[in-house]
Amino acid sequence: MKKRSYNCGLDAAVDVVGGKWKALILWALHHEPLRFGELRRTVSGISEKMLIQQLREMETYGLVHREVYHQVPPKVEYSLTEFGQSLNTALIPLGDWGERHMETIEAIPRD
Amino acid sequence: MKKRSYNCGLDAAVDVVGGKWKALILWALHHEPLRFGELRRTVSGISEKMLIQQLREMETYGLVHREVYHQVPPKVEYSLTEFGQSLNTALIPLGDWGERHMETIEAIPRD
DNA sequence: CTCCATACTTACAAAAAGGTGGGTACCTGA
DNA sequence: TCAGGTACCCACCTTTTTGTAAGTATGGAG
Secondary structure, X not given: OOOOOOOOHXXXXXXXXXXXXXXXXXXXXXXXXXXXXXXXXXXXXXXXXXXXXXXXXXXXXXXXXXXXXXXXXOEEEEEEOHHHHHHHHHHHHHHHHHHHOHHHHHOOOOO | OOXXXXXXXXXXXXXXXXXXXXXXXXXXXXXXXXXXXXHHHHOOOOXXXXXXXXXXXXXXXXXXXXXXXXXXXXXXXXXXXXXXHHHHHHHHHHHHHHHHOHHHHHOOOOO
C-alpha cells in the first residue's frame, strides 16, 4: 500500500483491503477475537510469516487491535476495531456476490 | 490472478477486483459504455498499456464486453456485462465506506 | 540440559503486478 | 510523403507482494 491520494472511495477501500490475505483475516475475526495460533489455523494456507506481516499492517491501518497477555504460554489476541468492523460490514454484499458467482469465478481461464 | 480455489465468497470477489486499476475501470463504466480513449481520460493516471492490459483481463473474466466498430477513426467500445454490473452493485457499500473514511485512510502511515 | 508451547524477527528468493519505450495497423488530409 | 486520429502489441525493466528458511524470546516440564 503505497498510494496517498485516491480517485474515489472505492479506490481507497480496495487499496485498504487489497492483497491475498487481508480479506480472509478480516473475516476470520468477524465473530470474535482470536489468538495468533487460532488465526493461523482458521486462515487456511497462510504461513506464520505472512500472518504476522498482515496483522502488523492491519494494526497500522487501524483495522485490528492487538492485545498482549503476559502469561505463559504467551498469548496475543487480535480483534477488530470499530473501523475494522465497519469495513467488514461494507464487505458483506461483496462476499455474497462472490459466493453467488463462485462457479463463474472459478471457471475464469487463467494462463 | 492465479488462484483456482477460494476459501469463501469474499476471497473470490477480492481476487476478481484486485489490483490497482480494475475497480476504477469498473466504476468508469458504471453509467454508460465508453470508448477506449474516453476510458483513458476518465481513469486518471493510467497508461495506455495498463488500460489495454486490464481491459483484456476483464474481458476474459467476463466483466466487460468489447465491441469493435468498423469505422474510421477506429472505435472500440467497452461496456459492463451483467456480471460486471452485478459486481458494481456489490461494490457500492464498499465505495461508500471508502468515501466516509477517506481522511482516515489517507492518514494511514506508510513507509 | 532438551523439548514443548506460543508468537514472533530476519535475510533472501521467487512470483506477480505495474510501467517505459518503441513500434504496429488503418485511414484521411495537407 | 508526413502528421493526425484511434487502438492496440511487444520487449524489457522496475517495483511490490508473497513465500521459504532459519532463527529468536519467554517460560515450564521432564
